[in-house]
Amino acid sequence: MSNPLYDALIGPHRGQGTPFLYMQDGTVQTHAEFVDLAGRYASALDQLAVAAGDRVAVHIQKSADALALYAGCLQIGAIYLPLNTAYTPTELSYFIADSDASVFVCDPGEKDAVSKIAQDTGATLMTMGASGEGTLKDLALDQPVREAVAARDSDDIAALLYTSGTTGRSKGAMLTHRNLLSNAEALVDIWRFTDKDVLLHALPIFHSHGLFVASNVTLLAGGSMIWLPKFDADTVIARLPEATAMMGVPTFYTRLLDDPRFDRALTEHMRVFISGSAPLLAETHDRFAARTGHRILERYGMTETSMNTSNPYDGDRRAGTVGFPLPGVEAKVCDPKTGETLPTGEIGVLEVRGPNVFKGYWKMPEKTAEELRDDGFFITGDLAKIDADGYISIVGRGKDLIISGGYNIYPKEIEMFLDDLPGVLESAVVGAPHPDFGESVVAVLVPEAGATLDIAAIEAEVKDKLAGFKRPRHFEVMEALPRNTMGKVQKNELRTRFDTVFQPSPA
Ligand code: MCA
Ligand code: AMP
Numbered sequence: 001m002s003n004p005l006y007d008a009l010i011g012p013h014r015g016q017g018t019p020f021l022y023m024q025d026g027t028v029q030t031h032a033e034f035v036d037l038a039g040r041y042a043s044a045l046d047q048l049a050v051a052a053g054d055r056v057a058v059h060i061q062k063s064a065d066a067l068a069l070y071a072g073c074l075q076i077g078a079i080y081l082p083l084n085t086a087y088t089p090t091e092l093s094y095f096i097a098d099s100d101a102s103v104f105v106c107d108p109g110e111k112d113a114v115s116k117i118a119q120d121t122g123a124t125l126m127t128m129g130a131s132g133e134g135t136l137k138d139l140a141l142d143q144p145v146r147e148a149v150a151a152r153d154s155d156d157i158a159a160l161l162y163t164s165g166t167t168g169r170s171k172g173a174m175l176t177h178r179n180l181l182s183n184a185e186a187l188v189d190i191w192r193f194t195d196k197d198v199l200l201h202a203l204p205i206f207h208s209h210g211l212f213v214a215s216n217v218t219l220l221a222g223g224s225m226i227w228l229p230k231f232d233a234d235t236v237i238a239r240l241p242e243a244t245a246m247m248g249v250p251t252f253y254t255r256l257l258d259d260p261r262f263d264r265a266l267t268e269h270m271r272v273f274i275s276g277s278a279p280l281l282a283e284t285h286d287r288f289a290a291r292t293g294h295r296i297l298e299r300y301g302m303t304e305t306s307m308n309t310s311n312p313y314d315g316d317r318r319a320g321t322v323g324f325p326l327p328g329v330e331a332k333v334c335d336p337k338t339g340e341t342l343p344t345g346e347i348g349v350l351e352v353r354g355p356n357v358f359k360g361y362w363k364m365p366e367k368t369a370e371e372l373r374d375d376g377f378f379i380t381g382d383l384a385k386i387d388a389d390g391y392i393s394i395v396g397r398g399k400d401l402i403i404s405g406g407y408n409i410y411p412k413e414i415e416m417f418l419d420d421l422p423g424v425l426e427s428a429v430v431g432a433p434h435p436d437f438g439e440s441v442v443a444v445l446v447p448e449a450g451a452t453l454d455i456a457a458i459e460a461e462v463k464d465k466l467a468g469f470k471r472p473r474h475f476e477v478m479e480a481l482p483r484n485t486m487g488k489v490q491k492n493e494l495r496t497r498f499d500t501v502f503q504p505s506p507a
Contacts, residue, residue, distance in 0.1 A: 001151040004177040005158050006074045009184070009219040010035055011149065021064050021227040022198070022242065024235070029064050031222075036145045037065065041072030043143030044136060048124050050102050052077030052150045055160060057101035057123070059083045059092060059110070062205050062229050065132025067215060069105070070205075074158060077150030078102075081160045081172075082206035084407075086467035093117045095162055099172060099362065108134050130229065154178035160362055161208060163303040164410040172362030173304045175212075182355035183306035184216040186326040191272065191297070192313055193245070195222035200243035202231040202252065208303050209277050209406065214247045237261050244271045249406030250280045250438055253296060257287055267292040272313070276301060277406035278438050279394060285319035298322055300394060304358045304371075305378060309392050321391040329354035332377070333384050336398060339373075349398050350384035351377040400491070402431035402439050407469045409441060411491075414462075414470060418443060421458055423451035428481050429472065430494045434502040442498045443472035446481060453477055474501045 013020070013031035021029040029037075050056060056078045060066050073080040081099055083092065089110070096104050096117050104123040106114050111127055118125035127134030152158075158177050162170040187193070199218050203210030218225050226239050231248070233255050240246070253275060256262040267273075273288070276299045289295050299310035300322035308331060311323030325331040332341045333348040342348040353376045360368035371379050381399035386392050402409040411429035418427035425448045434440035447453050455475050462471055476498065482490040 001149075003074065003077065003149045003152045004154050004181050005152075005216075006071070006149050008181055009216060010038060010071045010074060012222070013219075018195075018222075019224045021067075021225055022239075023064065023227055024229060034064070034068055034071070037068035037140075038071035038075060039145035039147065040140040040143050041065075041069045041136070042075040042146040044140040045072060045076055045078060045103065046146065047139060047143065048103055048126070050076060050078050052152070053079065053156070054102040055079045055081050055099045056103045056105070057081040057083060057096055057099060058105045058128070058206075059085065059087065059114075060105055060107055060128045061085060061130040062210075062227075063128070063130055063132045064227060065128060065137060066205060067227075069128070069136070070211065070215075072146075075146060075149050077152050077156070079157050079160050081162075082211065083162070084206050084467060085204065086469055088465055088467060089113045089117065090465045091467060093120075094170065095172075096123055097121050098170075099160055105134075105136055152177055154181075155359070157359065159212075161303050164408060164413055171364055171367055174359040174362055175306070176359050178355050179306060179358055180212055180216060182328060183212065183326070184220045186328060186356075187213065187217045187307060187310075188221045190310055190313055190326065191217070191245075191274065193217050193221035193223060197221060197223035197244045197271070198242060199223060199225045200228070200236065200239060200246040201225040202228040202236055203247065203249070204230070207277075207406075208301065208306055209247070209249070212306050213276070213301070231255070233259050233262075237266065240266055241269070244269075245274070246270065246272075247274045247276075249277045250275055250284060251278075251405045251436060253280070253288055254284055254436065257284070257291060262291070264292050267294060270294060272297055274299060276307075278403040280319075281438075282319035295319075300382075300392070302380060305352055305354075305380070306356045308352045308354075308356065308380075311391075318391050321387075321393045323392065324390055325352070325392075326354070326356070329356060330377075331386070331392060333386055334379075344388055345385055347383055347385045347395055350380045350382045350392070350394070352380060353377045402429075402441055404431075404434065404440050404469055405437040409470050411441075414441065414443065414466070414472065417462070417466060418445060418458070421461060423448055423453050424458075425449075425451075426481060428489050428491060428494055430491050430498065432474070432495065432498050432501050434473075435504065440474075440502055441470065441472040442474045442476065442494070442501060444476045444478055444481065444494055444498075446478055474498065 016031040020031040108127040126136040160172045295317040301307035311317040330353045383396040414429045425446045428444045431439040482493045
């Protein structure tokens with residue numbers, strides 16, 4: 001009887017008094033304490049009648065307890081479903097209903113706002129705050145440390161991560177034990193993680209990057225983490241001397257480069273800086289190398305696949321590329337119309353296959369069939385090319401997607417929301433280069449005949465209903481949207497027109 005992820009990531013640390021999490025307040029949680037806490041959460045979930053395969057949805061802040069809850073879910077074989085802390089109750093109701101979650105853990109401060117969602121869906125509502133406090137911890141502390149580990153198959157789902165789609169409706173990516181474990185194993189190996197590593201962890205843990213890449217890799221290697229609640233340049237600079245490795249989105253690195261304290265002396269001892277979730281500009285890569293002497297190691301992944309490619313640890317880390325397929329992963333560039341593999345150097349849609357590729361979308365067999373081919377190749381929707389040396393570059397997106405500070409924003413979702421507002425005839429949402437977030441959101445609105453749009457009121461409505469990172473930071477009102485002869489909105493024209501709206505105006 002085995003449980004692939006628990007047995008590899010959590011079980012080996014039982015009873016080990018080695019440091020695991022260095023908290024912001026100076027306290028340290030050992031590996032043994034982490035495993036015990038996970039065991040108490042496993043018991044608490046058992047008390048709540050959560051069975052193997054049930055979904056445990058969490059909308060909670062990052063804490064040591066939040067990570068232990070993830071481990072507790074693995075232990076009893078439940079499916080962990082983390083949700084972006086920025087989501088509003090309007091957004092959350094869809095995820096809780098669609099996943100048919102048995103338990104919904106929310107922040108104590110939002111309990112009243114989400115209790116109706118729990119009532120309507122039948123989920124048991126529990127709370128967990130920024131320090132782990134709340135009804136779930138109260139229950140967990142009353143429980144014995146569970147030793148039993150639920151048996152799971154490699155093909156069983158360990159986590160459900162929602163990712164928006166170009167149709168505007170979010171899809172739950174079903175990630176199996178095999179998917180997550182094979183990826184963690186490949187990354188530990190190629191990035192040379194060991195039990196000596198101390199990873200500076202400032203990422204959120206409701207996405208693949210912070211949870212599966214950063215945390216799973218550290219757990220598998222037996223290392224430790226400086227566990228920060230969020231990215232803050234001052235704190236990162238203060239704690240960097242204790243770290244050996246750091247992972248982040250490009251915004252982390254541009255913000256650090258904006259600070260003169262971030263220099264060669266501060267970073268000399270570091271083993272590696274890794275970047276992903278959004279394109280790292282070659283200019284940032286070069287600036288980082290010139291300032292610190294480190295060449296950032298860029299990798300590429302998706303929620304559906306975890307990591308697919310990485311620049312080499314030893315060897316040439318090439319700016320503007322995402323390196324080579326991970327061991328066990330195949331990648332090819334295909335003609336978007338025919339699906340035929342294209343010759344070296346040509347641009348097409350990247351397809352990937354391997355043990356990392358997800359099982360499919362939760363309760364959406366048609367969507368799964370559209371993106372996952374019968375032969376196992378997943379159509380990423382990213383436009384890429386492979387050069388003669390085998391380096392892969394992501395050169396664009398075949399999908400209508402904006403990536404802001406590492407968060408994905410699907411224009412369709414915002415357009416559907418704006419179109420429903422009074423006085424709005426139609427809208428188009430595009431991304432424009434942003435100095436801090438890489439890209440940010442521009443909304444173009446067309447008013448109904450005779451209507452005058454109150455942009456302040458529209459902004460207030462957006463703030464109320466949509467997560468803050470999706471908020472358009474620039475609005476334009478136009479009489480009509482540019483369309484081609486087929487009637488399709490010319491987004492490229494809008495992108496060109498509003499390309500510089502977020503650039504600082506010349507002094
Ligand atoms: C926060 N805000 C944002 C973003 N984050 N706006 C646009 N884009 C963002 N990414 C807004 C808030 O809504 C708020 O707006 C204001 O900024 C301040 O909020 P705060 O939380 O203080 O922001 P911050 O601390 O400056 O956060 C920026 C950040 C953060 C540090 C870049 O977004 C972050 O940690 N990003 C990492 C995302 C990530 O982990 N992605 C991995 C996805 P207002 O003032 O209106 O209230 S996984 C993935 O992509 C794949 C698998 C992969 O390859 O990794
Ligand atoms: P998500 O849906 O959050 O998993 O985001 C996955 C998307 O992020 C990919 O399809 C890419 O478009 C983008 N992405 C992730 N890493 C990189 C990278 N290193 N360079 C360019 N795009 C990236």
